[in-house]
Amino acid sequence: MAFPTGLTQEEAENRLRQYGPNRLPEPKAPGLAVLFIRQFLSPFIYILMIAAAVSFAIGQVPSGAFIVAVLLINALIGTVQEHAAQKSASALRKMVRGSARVIRDGRPHTIDSEAVVPGDLLLLASGDKVPSDVKLRDAQNLAVDESMLTGESVAVSKSVAVAVPADAPLAERRDTCFAGTVVTHGRAEGEVIATGLATELGSIAGEVSARRVSEPPLMIRVRRFTYQVAAGIAVAIAALVALMLAVGGYSTSEMALMAIGLAVSTIPEGLPAALTVALAIGMDRMARHNVIIRKLIAVEALGSCTFICSDKTGTLTVNEMTASRIVLPDGISFAVTGAGIGPGTVEEHDTGNGASVPVGPHLDRLRALCTTGTLANESHLDYAGRETWDFDGDIVDVAFLVLAKKLGLSISGLHAEQDRVELVPYESERALSGSLTRWSERHFLHVKGSPEKLLAMSTHMQTAAGRVPIDHAAVTAQFEGLASDGYRVIALARRELPERGPALRAMEEMTLLGMVAMIDPIRPEAREAVDRCRAGGIEVAMITGDHPATAHAIARDLDIAGPDDPVVTGSDLKAAEAKGLEHIDALVRDARVFARIEPLQKQQIVESLMRAGHFVAVTGDGVNDAPAMHRANVGIAMGKRGTDVAKEAADLIITDDKFSSIVDGVEQGRVVYNNIRKVVGLLIATGFSAILLFFLCVLTGLPMPLTAVQLLWLNLVANGLQDVALAFEPKEGGELSKRPRRPGEPIFERRIVEHVLIIGGAMGVLAYATFEALLAMGYDLDMARNLTLMLMVLFGNIHALCSRSETRSIFRIPLLANPFLMLAVPIAQLVHIGSMYVPGLSDVLAIQPIGWHEWASMLAVALVLLALEEAHKAWHRRTG
CATH class of the missing domain: 3.40.1110.10 (Calcium-transporting ATPase, cytoplasmic domain N)
Structure with a gap:
C-alpha cells in the first residue's frame, strides 16, 4: 500500500525539540517535607504526643524528651520508607507507555506516544487511545468515545466529508479526534495538530491530574484491622489499670505513663508502612518477571486468584503466524x-x-x-x-x-x-x-x-x-x-x-x-506454566474466537482439556442465555475451552465463574476484552499487542505477553501476602507478650516490669527495623503447591491467632518468670528491669528470625536470602547494647551495662523461645 510520505525522522526530531514531549504534566509527588509531616497524622502518634505532654506536665522531662525523640525517629524511618516506595512505583509506571502508529519517511512506524509531534501523519484503529489532537484526512467507519471530554456516553461517528465551522463546539467537531479519547470502531488517518498542553485535554490538565486515587481495599482492610486491634488493646489496658487500682501500690503518674507507653508499644502502628513497603517490593519483583502493576492492590490480588481465563494468541502461543x-x-x-x-x-x-x-x-x-x-x-x-x-x-x-x-x-x-x-x-x-x-x-x-x-x-x-x-x-x-x-x-x-x-x-x-x-506454535514454557497453575489449585480456561477444533487441539497440547472434553461455543452460550442464568452456570462450570466467543460472552463467562465463588483473573489485548477485564477480580493486559483501551482497563500489564509471566506474577503475589502475614504475626505477638507480662506482674503484686520509656524504646528497637526487613523476605518455595487463600479470608485468621497466643504468650510468661526470678535473686528493681528489657530485645531478635517461615525450620532457611533482616537483627541488638554506654540516653532509659554472663543468661532464656518456635513449626508440618 502506498502511504503519504509524512514527516522525515529528522523533521520529527526537530519538532520534538521545538514543541517538547507529547505528555501532560504529572501530579507532583509530595516532597520529603510533606512526607515527614504526614507521619504525624495518625491517632497512634497523637497518643504519643499526649504521653510527651503528660510527661512534661508531671516533671518527667527526660521521659518527655525521649518520647519526642521516638516520634522524630519513627517519622524519619516512615519518611524514608514511603519515599523509597514512591520512587519505586513512579519508576514502574514509566515502564508502561502508550504507543502510536505514524507515517514517517513514507513508512508506518510504531513509536512511543510521547514522541508524536505536530505535523505527524497518525494512523488510528479500533482500540487505540488517541495520543494527540488530530485533523482527519481519511476515516472509515470511525467511531470515537469522547465521554471523558464531552460527557457524551455514546460513541461519536467521525467523517471527513462533513464541513465543520472553525468555532464549532467540541462535541460537533466530527472531522477531529482529540487526545485522551478512545477509538471504539473503524480506522482513520489524520494530521496531528496539537500535542501535550496544547491539546483540548491539556487545557483541562489541572482537573484531570487532580483526580483522587482510591486507596487499595487491602490497605483499608489492614487499617480497619489495626483499629480493631487498637480497641482490643485499649480494653486490655483499661482492665489492667482497673486491676492496678484494685491491688494498690501504684502512683497515678506511674499508671498514666505505663498505660500510654504500653498502648503505644503494643499497637502495631508500623503495620500500614510495613505493608506499603511489602507491596512496593512485590511491584518491583513482579516487574523483574515482566509484570507491571498499574494498581497497587493487584500485587496481592493476583496471588489470590483461583481461576485464570486466558486468550490464546500470543499468550499461550508465540503470536508469530x-x-x-x-x-x-x-x-x-x-x-x-x-x-x-x-x-x-x-x-x-x-x-x-x-x-x-x-x-x-x-x-x-x-x-x-x-x-x-x-x-x-x-x-x-x-x-x-x-x-x-x-x-x-x-x-x-x-x-x-x-x-x-x-x-x-x-x-x-x-x-x-x-x-x-x-x-x-x-x-x-x-x-x-x-x-x-x-x-x-x-x-x-x-x-x-x-x-x-x-x-x-x-x-x-x-x-x-x-x-x-x-x-x-x-x-x-x-x-x-x-x-x-x-x-x-x-x-x-x-x-x-x-x-x-x-x-x-x-x-x-x-x-x-x-x-x-x-x-501459531505453542509457547515452549506454556505447558509447564499450566501445570504449575494446576498444582497451585488454579483452574485455567482458554477463551478464543478461533474455530472449536483449533481451540480444542491447542488445549489438548497444553493439557487444559482432555480428548473427550467439550468445547463451549458462542452459539452454546446464546442458547443457554435464552434459558436463564442457571443454564449458563451449568454450561460454564466444567468447561475449560471456549471457542468462537464474542466480546460480551467473555464477560458472561467471567460473571458465571464469579457466581461459582472463583476469584477470576482475565487476560485480554483488545477493546473487545475490556468489559470482561473490568468485570473480573484482576484484569491482565498484554503489553506487546494490547490496545491502549485494554491497558487502561487492566490492573496489571504483561510486557512479554507470556502466560508463564502471569503464573510468575501469581507466585509473587502469594509471596507478598505471606510476608504480610509474617509482619502481622510479628507485631501482634510482640504486643500481646508485653500486655501479658504486665497482667501477670500486677496479678502477683510485682512492680511494673518496665517503665513507660523502656516500653517505647522496646517498640523502637524490637520492631522499628525488623518488621520492615521481614517484608523483603523472598519466596520460600512451594507457594504454587498450595491452594489459593479464600478471597474473603481475614488477615487475622486462625493460624495467626494461634501463633500470637502460643509464641506471644510464651514470651510474656518467660519474661514474667525471669523478672520474678531476678527480684528473688536479690537484684534491685532497676537492674531487674534492665535485664528484662534485654530479654525482650533478644526475644524480638529471635522472633523476627523465626517469623521468616510459618513451617520451615530456621536452620533450613539460608541466612543471606534476606540480607536486610540479617542486618536489622544485629543492628537492633547492638543499638540496645550501645545505648547502655551512652551518657544521658542510658539515664533516660534507666539502664546500665551488663556483664557477659548476664547477657548469656538472658540469651539462654531467649533460646527457649527458639525451641518452642521450632516445636510449633514441626507440629504444623506433621499435621499439615
Missing part, C-alpha cells in the same frame, strides 16, 4: 516452507498416498488467492537491508505479505496496479476484512476472514476447471480437517462488481479462492 498450508477449493493442497518473516517457498504437498501435485499448473490460482490476501490487508512489509525485513501491523496480515513474497509477487506492484477505493478494516465482530479496488475501470472486492463467514457469503468456487458452484460440504470438511490439526484457517474470496458501491453491502455472491492454514 506463519502460512503452512494452502488448500484450493477443489481439495488440492500445497506446503509452505519457512517460519515467521524468514525465506521460504510454496512446494508440492504429499497427499499421503504416494501422489503429489506440482505447483506450476496451479500457480495462477495460488497467486490470485495471495493477491486477495495482500490487498485485503492493512500491514506493511519492506526489505530493511542485510537480509532483514521491516514489518508493522497485524500478524495475520503480515503472514499474507510474506506468502506473497514466497510466490514471487511484488507487493508494491499489486498496490500500484489495483488502486484501493475502500478498505473494510478487520473487526472482531465481523471476523473479516476486505478491500474494494479499481483495476482498468473494473472494480474488485477482495475479502479474507473466517471460513464460516466466507462460506456463507460465497456461491461459487474457483477450481482448475474454472468457476463452478460451491460444494459447501466438501469445503467445510477441508476446513474442519485443518482446524482439527491445530491450524488457524483463513478463507479468501473475490468478486467483480458491476459498479462501485459500498463494500460491506456487496459481500455476497462471492467466489471462494481457497484457504490458508496458519500455525
Whole structure:
C-alpha cells in the first residue's frame, strides 16, 4: 500500500525539540517535607504526643524528651520508607507507555506516544487511545468515545466529508479526534495538530491530574484491622489499670505513663508502612518477571486468584503466524516452507498416498488467492537491508505479505496496479476484512476472514476447471480437517462488481479462492506454566474466537482439556442465555475451552465463574476484552499487542505477553501476602507478650516490669527495623503447591491467632518468670528491669528470625536470602547494647551495662523461645 510520505525522522526530531514531549504534566509527588509531616497524622502518634505532654506536665522531662525523640525517629524511618516506595512505583509506571502508529519517511512506524509531534501523519484503529489532537484526512467507519471530554456516553461517528465551522463546539467537531479519547470502531488517518498542553485535554490538565486515587481495599482492610486491634488493646489496658487500682501500690503518674507507653508499644502502628513497603517490593519483583502493576492492590490480588481465563494468541502461543498450508477449493493442497518473516517457498504437498501435485499448473490460482490476501490487508512489509525485513501491523496480515513474497509477487506492484477505493478494516465482530479496488475501470472486492463467514457469503468456487458452484460440504470438511490439526484457517474470496458501491453491502455472491492454514506454535514454557497453575489449585480456561477444533487441539497440547472434553461455543452460550442464568452456570462450570466467543460472552463467562465463588483473573489485548477485564477480580493486559483501551482497563500489564509471566506474577503475589502475614504475626505477638507480662506482674503484686520509656524504646528497637526487613523476605518455595487463600479470608485468621497466643504468650510468661526470678535473686528493681528489657530485645531478635517461615525450620532457611533482616537483627541488638554506654540516653532509659554472663543468661532464656518456635513449626508440618 502506498502511504503519504509524512514527516522525515529528522523533521520529527526537530519538532520534538521545538514543541517538547507529547505528555501532560504529572501530579507532583509530595516532597520529603510533606512526607515527614504526614507521619504525624495518625491517632497512634497523637497518643504519643499526649504521653510527651503528660510527661512534661508531671516533671518527667527526660521521659518527655525521649518520647519526642521516638516520634522524630519513627517519622524519619516512615519518611524514608514511603519515599523509597514512591520512587519505586513512579519508576514502574514509566515502564508502561502508550504507543502510536505514524507515517514517517513514507513508512508506518510504531513509536512511543510521547514522541508524536505536530505535523505527524497518525494512523488510528479500533482500540487505540488517541495520543494527540488530530485533523482527519481519511476515516472509515470511525467511531470515537469522547465521554471523558464531552460527557457524551455514546460513541461519536467521525467523517471527513462533513464541513465543520472553525468555532464549532467540541462535541460537533466530527472531522477531529482529540487526545485522551478512545477509538471504539473503524480506522482513520489524520494530521496531528496539537500535542501535550496544547491539546483540548491539556487545557483541562489541572482537573484531570487532580483526580483522587482510591486507596487499595487491602490497605483499608489492614487499617480497619489495626483499629480493631487498637480497641482490643485499649480494653486490655483499661482492665489492667482497673486491676492496678484494685491491688494498690501504684502512683497515678506511674499508671498514666505505663498505660500510654504500653498502648503505644503494643499497637502495631508500623503495620500500614510495613505493608506499603511489602507491596512496593512485590511491584518491583513482579516487574523483574515482566509484570507491571498499574494498581497497587493487584500485587496481592493476583496471588489470590483461583481461576485464570486466558486468550490464546500470543499468550499461550508465540503470536508469530506463519502460512503452512494452502488448500484450493477443489481439495488440492500445497506446503509452505519457512517460519515467521524468514525465506521460504510454496512446494508440492504429499497427499499421503504416494501422489503429489506440482505447483506450476496451479500457480495462477495460488497467486490470485495471495493477491486477495495482500490487498485485503492493512500491514506493511519492506526489505530493511542485510537480509532483514521491516514489518508493522497485524500478524495475520503480515503472514499474507510474506506468502506473497514466497510466490514471487511484488507487493508494491499489486498496490500500484489495483488502486484501493475502500478498505473494510478487520473487526472482531465481523471476523473479516476486505478491500474494494479499481483495476482498468473494473472494480474488485477482495475479502479474507473466517471460513464460516466466507462460506456463507460465497456461491461459487474457483477450481482448475474454472468457476463452478460451491460444494459447501466438501469445503467445510477441508476446513474442519485443518482446524482439527491445530491450524488457524483463513478463507479468501473475490468478486467483480458491476459498479462501485459500498463494500460491506456487496459481500455476497462471492467466489471462494481457497484457504490458508496458519500455525501459531505453542509457547515452549506454556505447558509447564499450566501445570504449575494446576498444582497451585488454579483452574485455567482458554477463551478464543478461533474455530472449536483449533481451540480444542491447542488445549489438548497444553493439557487444559482432555480428548473427550467439550468445547463451549458462542452459539452454546446464546442458547443457554435464552434459558436463564442457571443454564449458563451449568454450561460454564466444567468447561475449560471456549471457542468462537464474542466480546460480551467473555464477560458472561467471567460473571458465571464469579457466581461459582472463583476469584477470576482475565487476560485480554483488545477493546473487545475490556468489559470482561473490568468485570473480573484482576484484569491482565498484554503489553506487546494490547490496545491502549485494554491497558487502561487492566490492573496489571504483561510486557512479554507470556502466560508463564502471569503464573510468575501469581507466585509473587502469594509471596507478598505471606510476608504480610509474617509482619502481622510479628507485631501482634510482640504486643500481646508485653500486655501479658504486665497482667501477670500486677496479678502477683510485682512492680511494673518496665517503665513507660523502656516500653517505647522496646517498640523502637524490637520492631522499628525488623518488621520492615521481614517484608523483603523472598519466596520460600512451594507457594504454587498450595491452594489459593479464600478471597474473603481475614488477615487475622486462625493460624495467626494461634501463633500470637502460643509464641506471644510464651514470651510474656518467660519474661514474667525471669523478672520474678531476678527480684528473688536479690537484684534491685532497676537492674531487674534492665535485664528484662534485654530479654525482650533478644526475644524480638529471635522472633523476627523465626517469623521468616510459618513451617520451615530456621536452620533450613539460608541466612543471606534476606540480607536486610540479617542486618536489622544485629543492628537492633547492638543499638540496645550501645545505648547502655551512652551518657544521658542510658539515664533516660534507666539502664546500665551488663556483664557477659548476664547477657548469656538472658540469651539462654531467649533460646527457649527458639525451641518452642521450632516445636510449633514441626507440629504444623506433621499435621499439615
